[in-house]
Amino acid sequence: MMTPRSEEELAAMIVAARGPLAVQGGGTRGFAGAGDELSSAGLSGIDLYEPGALTLVARAGTPVAEIEAALAGENQRLAFEPMDHRALLGTTGQPTIGGVMAANVSGPRRIAVGAARDFALGVRFVDGSGRIVKNGGRVMKNVTGYDLVKLMCGSFGTLGVLSEVAMKVLPKPETQASLVIGTADVGQAVAALARGLGSPFEVTGAAFLPDRGAVVRIEGFEASVSYRLGALHAVLGGFGDIERLDAEASQSLWQSVRDVQRFAERAGDVWRISVKPSDAPSVVAALPEGAEYLLDWGGGLIWVLCAERTDLRAGIAPFAGHATLVRADAQTRAQLGVFQPEAPALGALTNGVRARFDPRGLLNARRTLAA
Amino acid sequence: MEMPTPNPAVLARKSQLVARLLKVLPADAVISDIAETRAYECDALTAYKCAPMVAVLPASTQEVSDVLRICFEEGVPVVPRGSGTSLAGGALPTADCVILGVARMNDVIETDYPNRIIRVQSGRTNLSVTGAVEEDGFFYAPDPSSQLACAIAGNIAMNSGGAHCLKYGVTTNNLMGVTLVQMDGTVVEIGGGHLDAGGLDLLGVICGSEGQLGVVTEATLRILHKPEGARPVLMGFDDNEVAGACVSDIIKAGVLPVAIEFMDRPCIEATEAFAGAGYPDCEALLIVEVEGSDAEIDDQLGRIMEIARRHNPVELRESKSAEESARIWLGRKSAFGAMGQINDYMCLDGTIPVSSLPFVLRRIGEMSKEYGLSVGNVFHAGDGNMHPLILFDANKPGDLELCEAFGAEVLKLCVEAGGCLTGEHGVGIEKRDLMYVQYTMDDLEAQMAVKDVFDPQWLLNPAKVFPLDASDARRIVPIAAQ
16 A cells, blocks of 8 residues: 655655556545555644634544544534444544545534535645645635635545645534434424424434434533523424433434444445435335435435345436445445436536546546546 | 737627627627627726627526527637626626626526525525525525625625625535536536535536636525524724734634624724714724524623623623614724725735734735825634725826735735635636736646636636636637638
8 A cells, every 4th residue: 555655755656656546545435446555644644723713734644533632622623523434334444534525524514514525625635647736725715716625525536635634623512412303204304304404593413213203403502502402392393202312312313323323234235315305205215125214414315224236326316416325345336336427418527627637547547426 | 907819800700799699699688889888898896997899698598508609609708797796807808708697597496495495597686585585584694795786696606705604604605506508508407405416526616716617597505594683792902913812712712603803993993984883992893793592692792702801802892782783883884985985995805814813914004104005904804804905096197006016915915824815706807917826837727627628718707817827828729610
């Protein structure tokens, strides 16, 4: 495995590459393509952290745990709540901040505050020609030139290898609590979540666990959480019996939703479907017999556990959105494709951008994003 | 400001072009009379003017596609225009271009409360998006000061911000999908009601691309339920540095205000003379606003004032009512008008790390003396987005040039301090030639490579964003096959 220690070394390795490169951070998310392994884990360390400016700059290979520890010391956090894929995928190693950004990994709070890409302020990366590029910066408002920061987030290492990222961070609220609305009906649950999210009470998590019910989370100062939970209780009372989860129970439940713990160590393929929240009940109804699911983001994110080698994409075809095959054996991944094929005009743009940033097609080459 | 020489071959074929456009648009949507095209000669950066060859006002995605295909085939540059409120010259025409205005496309296509989205045609004004949903308790969060007039199309092109970004983000954080027409007429749907992009985040790079990648005809925007209430506190300090430290301490304390606005002495004095809002006589003034229920607001303002007291404020005024809130905001909201009353002004838009605030303000003060031009500073302190207003006299020969030179120095200072040239107004022509201060040629090449993919002939708004010498080789293309 190649683990460059500097941006220059990274650039030299890409220039010298003669075949495909499997670009990764800590290698915990299973998204690297085939080829010689190239990891950014050697580019590690927090370069700048200004709590008063809500800004942190770190090299791409910095472990997420190191960043979270530094933030916790100042009562701050990564608000987009990045998922840890290790339990679900059975991987080991250290998730890195570069991997989080390259895969645009977000958690339950994404529905309220935005995704990883919404918190990325700047990047440095080396493209497929070995060119070192910076874009954005370390300030919250920046419209100087094109926003390649967003483009790099969620490009899965196909446009370049991240060497540094600058992020916006947020204060960590004093406490949290949740309400569980006891309903087993997915339509009823999604309607309840929409009511909560459409209220002025700033719901920061909205999930449905079919064997438990619809769950909404509130975070903030103690008095505020207590007031908002009461107000939400009044709004959502009509949807079912309501149970209140205190801070500890709430935190543990949301961590399990974030990491999709209920599908860990279970046989079957795992899919991640992104649709308009109100389409979730119809998508769920079209799932094959025996499939299990849970909803996050008010229904906008559907996690599915189903029999191996089942293609779920036909089922979501009537709806706008896409399905990603997150866990499956190599053969299934090759056969069904990890990512949803794009419409031809969009695919042409995607392929055009990839050809410009990686003309030799080396970076996570077989991790095709487009059709 | 240098603009490319108009292409004589394009100018020579004006009548042929107009004839073709009239086949796809109604007669009143094609403006080619020299007296009438002058209405499109500039945007809000009025120092630069140039009437376009033709202006068109399509009313649908299909018409936009037809217009672009024709212009593509004729090799004619196209400058898209929202409402023409750009302060950076984003919609400044060239003499050989077609201005494509989206003003006739202003319908609400769909309002969807369960999914908290609204889909609109891009010519709709920012404020009227909120107008379409506010009766039901919802709003569209990005709030540029021009929101009464500015179009969503322009907001997307410039990735516009506003005063409430600290909590709600800017346009890109509230944009979920677009219908984009490419220069060759191809229509692409990107994103929509689902939350994240499949494939590359093209939406993210389209937002803020200043009309250079395509023309957005429809947009899906996130809407939010309005908070129960909002109230500000006003605080005055006898030192800029202390005010800056107070901002940092508020943020560190875990309170996330919806807005933190900052005004310095020249600006306070000008607005007092103009609006008489009753601001204290001090060096620096902060307006900090929080949201929630009445009790939640009291609690948060209490925490904020406790922090402020540690910095010995000369004044601390908590709003207890809508009337008091309006009075506190009055001066801030009339700041630009107040400065304009004194003289012509140029409004800058650099962003700096909040920690560099005292240093940057001190340097701007020194430079103001060196250039002999007054400056007032009013800005969004929570996110470091500065708006220095440099006063000059447009009727005095050389004053505009002096002001521009001063402005360029201030923006370079912002970059040196770890910030950027523009936080929310965009590059346009105004900051085009300063791009080398922030980016290397490799950085710019990576950005221009994206335009190469979307618009290989470089016909869409070609003379903006990138320094002319950086984009020369791409812009100077043979006229399309004839």
